[in-house]
Amino acid sequence: MRRLLFVLGPLYNEGHVKVCNANDEEVPQKVSVHAEAPNPTAASIGGAARRSWLKKLMRQRALQVMALLGIAWMIVFNFIPIYWNVIAFREFDIIQPLSAAPWVGLDHFKEFLTDDSLGYVIRNTLAMSLLKLIIGFPLPIAFALLLNEVRSIRYKKWIQTVSYLPHFLSWVILGGILATWLADVGIINKLLMGLGFIDEPISYLAEPKYFWSIIVASDLWKELGWSAIIYLAAISGVSPELYEAATIDGAGRFQKMWKVTLPCIRGTIAILFILAVSALLNSNFDQILVLKNSLNESKSTVIDVYVYQTGISDGRFSYSAAVGLLKSVIALGLLLGANYVTKKLNDTSLF
Amino acid sequence: MFSLKRRTAGDAAFDWVNNVLMLVICFITLYPIWYVLVNAFNDGTDAMRGGIYWWPRAFSLDSFKTVFQSSGIMTAMGITVAKTAVGTVAHVLFTAMVAFAFSRRELIGRKIYMFIGTITMIFPGALIPTYLLIRDLGMIDHFIVYIIPAMFSFFDLIIFLSFFREIPDGLVEAAEIDGAGDFTVFLRIVIPVSMPVIATIALFHGVYQWNDYFTGMIYINDTNMQPIQTYLYRVVAQASSNQMISAMPSGVASNVTSQSLKLATMVVTTAPIVVVYPFLQKYFVKGFMIGSIKG
Numbered sequence: 023m024r025r026l027l028f029v030l031g032p033l034y035n036e037g038h039v040k041v042c043n044a045n046d047e048e049v050p051q052k053v054s055v056h057a058e059a060p061n062p063t064a065a066s067i068g069g070a071a072r073r074s075w076l077k078k079l080m081r082q083r084a085l086q087v088m089a090l091l092g093i094a095w096m097i098v099f100n101f102i103p104i105y106w107n108v109i110a111f112r113e114f115d116i117i118q119p120l121s122a123a124p125w126v127g128l129d130h131f132k133e134f135l136t137d138d139s140l141g142y143v144i145r146n147t148l149a150m151s152l153l154k155l156i157i158g159f160p161l162p163i164a165f166a167l168l169l170n171e172v173r174s175i176r177y178k179k180w181i182q183t184v185s186y187l188p189h190f191l192s193w194v195i196l197g198g199i200l201a202t203w204l205a206d207v208g209i210i211n212k213l214l215m216g217l218g219f220i221d222e223p224i225s226y227l228a229e230p231k232y233f234w235s236i237i238v239a240s241d242l243w244k245e246l247g248w249s250a251i252i253y254l255a256a257i258s259g260v261s262p263e264l265y266e267a268a269t270i271d272g273a274g275r276f277q278k279m280w281k282v283t284l285p286c287i288r289g290t291i292a293i294l295f296i297l298a299v300s301a302l303l304n305s306n307f308d309q310i311l312v313l314k315n316s317l318n319e320s321k322s323t324v325i326d327v328y329v330y331q332t333g334i335s336d337g338r339f340s341y342s343a344a345v346g347l348l349k350s351v352i353a354l355g356l357l358l359g360a361n362y363v364t365k366k367l368n369d370t371s372l373f
Numbered sequence: 374m375f376s377l378k379r380r381t382a383g384d385a386a387f388d389w390v391n392n393v394l395m396l397v398i399c400f401i402t403l404y405p406i407w408y409v410l411v412n413a414f415n416d417g418t419d420a421m422r423g424g425i426y427w428w429p430r431a432f433s434l435d436s437f438k439t440v441f442q443s444s445g446i447m448t449a450m451g452i453t454v455a456k457t458a459v460g461t462v463a464h465v466l467f468t469a470m471v472a473f474a475f476s477r478r479e480l481i482g483r484k485i486y487m488f489i490g491t492i493t494m495i496f497p498g499a500l501i502p503t504y505l506l507i508r509d510l511g512m513i514d515h516f517i518v519y520i521i522p523a524m525f526s527f528f529d530l531i532i533f534l535s536f537f538r539e540i541p542d543g544l545v546e547a548a549e550i551d552g553a554g555d556f557t558v559f560l561r562i563v564i565p566v567s568m569p570v571i572a573t574i575a576l577f578h579g580v581y582q583w584n585d586y587f588t589g590m591i592y593i594n595d596t597n598m599q600p601i602q603t604y605l606y607r608v609v610a611q612a613s614s615n616q617m618i619s620a621m622p623s624g625v626a627s628n629v630t631s632q633s634l635k636l637a638t639m640v641v642t643t644a645p646i647v648v649v650y651p652f653l654q655k656y657f658v659k660g661f662m663i664g665s666i667k668g
Contacts, residue, residue: 092471
């Protein structure tokens with residue numbers, strides 16, 4: 023999902039792309055005129071057109087090979103898996119071919135919807151995503167705004183470099199750090215006991231009730247600086263004239279932040295918000311898998327982990343594929359819904 | 374005059390508070406990493422007493438020596454280095470090549486190709502179907518499972534595309550007049566002028582390859598084929614310090630504990646990325662700029 027952020031810019035530029043296409047119209051025309059000129063004896067217009075089309079195709083065969091290699095990859099690694107979703111409606115057995123699997127209709131979906139785990143799996147997924155949205159979404163914006171106010175360019179660069187650092191640590195490493203910090207004899211317990219907040223050490227990772235906080239806090243620690251990049255880029259695009267005008271009008275620092283910077287990056291915020299909402303059902307799999315253990319299971323099992331456990335670990339492929347498919351469909355609905363709402367409110371949208 | 378002076382005083386106060394706040398954020402960011410470092414460089418047995426917060430109490434390199442002597446850790450390191458190097462080159466070249474073809478206006482079927490790509494963004498391959506596909510392709514326990522399924526990304530293609538559009542047509546046309554084919558143009562003209570975007574994507578994919586433990590966890594059963602992150606995952610998440618101890622070669626210094634060995638492995642695993650990224654920072658920040666500024 024984080025990668026999606028990166029694409030934002032270009033998507034957001036849809037207008038720019040279209041302008042490009044409009045200008046391009048001329049070029050193929052030039053080419054075709056050029057191609058037909060030495061060949062005026064073509065029998066019919068249709069034949070000539072086809073021949074020139076074939077000629078054009080031959081001329082760009084190297085390009086076509088490059089493009090089709092990409093298409094072939096997408097067919098194998100995206101479209102075949104989409105097709106494999108049919109096992110959600112069949113009783114697939116890993117040792118037999120797909121054709122031997124009997125159709126069972128919606129049985130697997132019904133089984134999940136009546137399963138005891140349904141409730142807490144969905145609760146955990148939504149709770150952690152919403153907490154991340156409420157806390158983890160506005161803070162990078164605030165961080166970017168405040169960082170932008172730092173006067174010294176060198177100090178600013180230094181803060182940026184430092185704030186990106188945790189993004190480059192893997193969740194496994196961070197999991198190792200957290201396990202050390204949150205252990206009975208870890209630094210957090212020592213600190214809290216030293217300050218007199220607690221009387222005896224707590225095993226934070228073994229207590230389900232702390233799990234959500236650990237997830238939200240560690241995610242914030244890891245991604246605060248990185249998530250702010252896109253806002254910083256947007257802020258640097260705000261015209262300095264607007265600030266000058268605001269200064270002349272007597273606006274202070276906060277007023278400029280609130281009335282100039284924030285409205286100028288509203289579009290970026292809106293698009294990132296659409297993406298965040300549409301990702302509500304996606305949990306950070308890497309993160310949760312590292313921090314989850316058998317003691318905190320009741321608060322740590324999310325949809326993705328559930329699919330992984332029932333599917334890969336227990337071998338119930340059809341059932342877990344059904345759960346995964348259900349999730350994908352709802353996620354698509356969320357994406358379209360969030361897109362629609364933002365469009366209505368803000369005139370900004372992804373599509 | 375009066376109002377100007379007052380604003381300056383308020384400004385100074387704001388600057389002061391803001392700078393201190395930023396310093397606090399930086400401290401919170403750096404300290405956990407520093408804590409791991411000083412404990413890894415401390416004598417393992419001594420570190421078990423705790424209380425090492427700012428500086429090693431009994432400086433020792435024994436944990437690191439053990440890491441470099443352990444054949445299990447070194448094999449996993451080798452796999453990680455190999456998958457990162459091969460995977461990143463393959464991903465960048467392949468995705469850039471497809472993006473180059475997609476960026477050419479004369480490409481017949483370009484709209485259909487772009488549509489197919491967009492669908493892959495909306496419906497990414499789900500976990501279970503992808504697992505079954507990889508199994509069918511016979512990639513389980515093969516090194517190529519790290520490379521080929523990660524070789525292409527339509528997200529990255531869009532970033533390349535927006536960069537390639539900025540390349541002046543004259544550059545490509547001049548090469549074509551000189552008789553260069555499309556593939557030569559791609560290798561000799563487009564790649565050299567696209568270094569900022571290539572550095573950005575290479576950094577991202579390199580970090581992904583380096584940090585990815587999941588692929589090694591589900592597609593690799595052979596422990597000689599697992600990357601260091603999968604190795605560490607098994608140690609950290611499954612708390613199997615036994616594996617860590619069994620990784621110790623015989624005759625190891627007695628002051629190395631499973632905890633100090635774990636910390637040292639974490640440091641060795643993370644160091645290469647932490648050393649590299651500040652140098653690439655100007656590129657990836659620019660990568661974000663490519664998109665958002667022109668909006």
